[in-house]
Amino acid sequence: xxxxxxxxxxxxxxxxxxxxxxxxxxxxxxxxxxxxxxxxxxxxxxxxxxxxxxxxxxxxxxxxxxxxxxxxxxxxxxxxxxxxxxxxxxxxxxxxxxxxxxxxxxxxxxxxxxxxxxxxxxxxxxxxxxxxxxxxxxxxxxxxxxxxxxxxxxxxxxxxxxxxxxxxxxxxxxxxxxxxxxxxxxxxxxxxxxxxxxxxxxxxxxxxxxxxxxxxxxxxxxxxxxxxxxxxxxxxxxxxxxxxxxxxxxxxxxxxxxxxxxxxxxxxxxxxxxxxxxxxxxxxxxxxxxxxxxxxxxxxxxxxxxxxxxxxxxxxxxxxxxxxxxxxxxxxxxxxxxxxxxxxxxxxxxxxxxxxxxxxxxxxxxxxxxxxxxxxxxxxxxxxxxxxxxxxxxxxxxxxxxxxxxxxxxxxxxxxxxxxxxxxxxxxxxxxxxxxxxxxxxxxxxxxx
Numbered sequence: 001x002x003x004x005x006x007x008x009x010x011x012x013x014x015x016x017x018x019x020x021x022x023x024x025x026x027x028x029x030x031x032x033x034x035x036x037x038x039x040x041x042x043x044x045x046x047x048x049x050x051x052x053x054x055x056x057x058x059x060x061x062x063x064x065x066x067x068x069x070x071x072x073x074x075x076x077x078x079x080x081x082x083x084x085x086x087x088x089x090x091x092x093x094x095x096x097x098x099x100x101x102x103x104x105x106x107x108x109x110x111x112x113x114x115x116x117x118x119x120x121x122x123x124x125x126x127x128x129x130x131x132x133x134x135x136x137x138x139x140x141x142x143x144x145x146x147x148x149x150x151x152x153x154x155x156x157x158x159x160x161x162x163x164x165x166x167x168x169x170x171x172x173x174x175x176x177x178x179x180x181x182x183x184x185x186x187x188x189x190x191x192x193x194x195x196x197x198x199x200x201x202x203x204x205x206x207x208x209x210x211x212x213x214x215x216x217x218x219x220x221x222x223x224x225x226x227x228x229x230x231x232x233x234x235x236x237x238x239x240x241x242x243x244x245x246x247x248x249x250x251x252x253x254x255x256x257x258x259x260x261x262x263x264x265x266x267x268x269x270x271x272x273x274x275x276x277x278x279x280x281x282x283x284x285x286x287x288x289x290x291x292x293x294x295x296x297x298x299x300x301x302x303x304x305x306x307x308x309x310x311x312x313x314x315x316x317x318x319x320x321x322x323x324x325x326x327x328x329x330x331x332x333x334x335x336x337x338x339x340x341x342x343x344x345x346x347x348x349x350x351x352x353x354x355x356x357x358x359x360x361x362x363x364x365x366x367x368x369x370x371x372x373x374x375x376x377x378x379x380x381x382x383x384x385x386x387x388x389x390x391x392x393x394x395x396x397x398x399x400x401x402x403x404x405x406x407x408x409x410x411x412x413x414x415x416x417x418x419x420x421x422x423x424x425x426x427x428x429x430x431x432x433x434x435x436x437x438x439x440x441x442x443x444x445x446x447x448x449x
Contacts, residue, residue: 075427112309127254138264191379218386269343293327
């Protein structure tokens with residue numbers, strides 16, 4: 001057959017039409033009015049055979065710029081980290097690769113245990129009591145946390161720091177249209193949330209306060225101060241979106257009294273993948289355990305006393321109860337959660353801490369070298385692995401010239417923060433070398449004069 005990727009013959013078509021009792025394909029569309037049907041041929045290229053199609057797609061793919069051939073300093077929510085080789089080996093096994101949902105625990109113990117281990121490690125990193133089996137990504141997890149806080153407190157006002165990821169902020173605005181929540185955005189000062197404005201906006205109608213730690217600019221927020229302010233209003237919750245790798249070194253939000261901690265596990269074992277799919281996590285206190293969206297895996301014993309794992313506390317049907325549902329999400333990212341679990345297990349506790357520490361040290365080296373080269377660093381506070389540098393040229397133009405040198409530059413902050421025109425957000429992870437950092441500074445210096 002010429003088109004092996006469309007394995008159907010004319011004989012196959014006739015047999016299918018005969019089986020369902022129609023004479024032609026056109027009869028299948030008889031109920032669709034002629035006025036809305038497409039008359040004529042579609043304006044697309046004619047089909048190619050399998051070999052020619054594969055060759056064309058390969059040529060197109062080779063035009064993409066990737067982080068294997070280029071040195072990347074682009075972060076802003078998706079990062080270039082070390083991925084242990086064992087990750088791909090484990091997630092490629094058919095019993096994991098093809099699994100969707102472990103509905104039958106008696107034949108899904110491996111999948112259930114993997115999810116349980118993911119939950120456990122997320123709890124250890126965040127300092128929280130319970131975590132779910134993963135969510136689509138960090139942005140939707142954060143929006144789910146906002147809705148949960150409103151449902152739990154019966155309040156309609158949520159204070160959200162503008163220093164969170166702008167895409168997460170957009171997702172929150174979309175999510176709250178249904179329940180009709182009021183979102184009050186809190187400005188940033190010197191790259192961190194404006195505590196004075198936060199205090200003035202905080203009142204008895206506030207359901208929760210939302211921050212990112214480290215925030216979108218890489219700065220470390222004062223969660224202890226936020227907790228003090230939140231405690232002034234009974235029932236108001238503190239929600240933190242956190243990079244889980246950073247929590248390998250930073251004090252976890254749970255120790256500051258966070259009520260909900262969410263984030264994206266992309267930093268552990270998940271490639272950038274054009275921005276997704278990734279793996280969100282959702283961790284909270286025992287008090288809110290029954291309000292957690294998505295799924296939970298619990299550990300138990302069977303009638304013979306053997307350890308086992310099951311989906312627990314909530315059935316899938318809970319999530320299709322219309323206005324009574326706690327969430328509209330009833331799925332998870334099991335394969336990516338497995339990748340994150342394998343990566344964390346491979347690194348171990350000390351490895352995660354060392355990896356986190358290397359991010360801090362290498363970013364500090366970048367900051368020092370930029371300052372010595374005459375560049376202005378925008379913010380002066382403590383930071384993790386991202387810094388904001390001010391350029392004297394258009395950021396997009398600088399990035400285009402860097403690409404010619406084999407370097408993927410930083411994020412143009414003017415896209416989301418007009419007040420930060422000519423500012424670039426740079427990410428420096430543990431796999432960036434001293435030579436790569438020095439080369440970046442040299443090239444940017446040449447471009448900016």
